[in-house]
Amino acid sequence: MTRFNSVVLDVDSTLSGVEGIDWLASLRGAEVEAWSNSLTARAMDGLIPIEAVYRERMSLVKPTLFEIQALSAVYIDRVAVGAREALAELRENDVELVMVSGGLREAILPLAKELGVGEERVHAVSVFFGRDGEYTGFDERSLMTRQNGKRATVKEMDLKGPVLAVGDGMTDCDIRPVVDGFAAFTGFMKRDPVVERADYVIENFDQLRALVLE
Numbered sequence: 246m247t248r249f250n251s252v253v254l255d256v257d258s259t260l261s262g263v264e265g266i267d268w269l270a271s272l273r274g275a276e277v278e279a280w281s282n283s284l285t286a287r288a289m290d291g292l293i294p295i296e297a298v299y300r301e302r303m304s305l306v307k308p309t310l311f312e313i314q315a316l317s318a319v320y321i322d323r324v325a326v327g328a329r330e331a332l333a334e335l336r337e338n339d340v341e342l343v344m345v346s347g348g349l350r351e352a353i354l355p356l357a358k359e360l361g362v363g364e365e366r367v368h369a370v371s372v373f374f375g376r377d378g379e380y381t382g383f384d385e386r387s388l389m390t391r392q393n394g395k396r397a398t399v400k401e402m403d404l405k406g407p408v409l410a411v412g413d414g415m416t417d418c419d420i421r422p423v424v425d426g427f428a429a430f431t432g433f434m435k436r437d438p439v440v441e442r443a444d445y446v447i448e449n450f451d452q453l454r455a456l457v458l459e
């Protein structure tokens with residue numbers, strides 16, 4: 246018996262200590278990085294809706310395939326301490342794991358593979374490239390670029406309950422009405438409005454393992 250049968254995991258600043266789009270923005274210089282950081286922080290604190298900033302950031306950052314591959318390596322480098330072990334144990338206990346991210350899918354897939362989460366369980370925003378790896382756009386229809394997109398996506402998945410959602414941001418917290426519990430993850434970022442609305446507060450993956458299994 247486990248306390249939760251499915252766990253919905255955020256990626257940026259939860260499974261890995263990086264905000265992918267901000268990292269890509271940092272390649273465009275300090276000014277673009279600072280601008281992107283402030284938009285991300287305000288969106289994750291719930292001060293501005295995510296759809297207001299997504300297109301704007303991508304049209305300025307325009308990541309190439311090569312840069313997305315470099316970001317994939319960063320995601321793996323900065324994986325949360327204990328996440329590999331905790332997720333392996335959850336899988337052994339037949340807990341279903343899904344990754345739901347407002348980040349870029351192609352950058353996240355290698356991390357998912359590393360953590361044993363199948364591609365079909367990774368919900369994020371696809372990015373498109375031309376023949377030479379140049380940026381041509383992102384999936385603007387993706388629900389994940391919208392404020393309630395994570396909630397709508399999780400609802401559609403019809404996961405085996407009880408379901409726990411885990412993340413550091415307001416878009417994760419917004420999943421709460423369609424799941425059985427929300428855990429604020431504070432291992433990388435502690436956002437007070439998210440912590441205040443959470444059912445649980447965890448700062449590492451050992452605590453997640455205990456919350457789900459014990």
Ligand SMILES: [Mg+2]
Nearest residue numbers: 255257258414
């Ligand atoms: Mg996050």
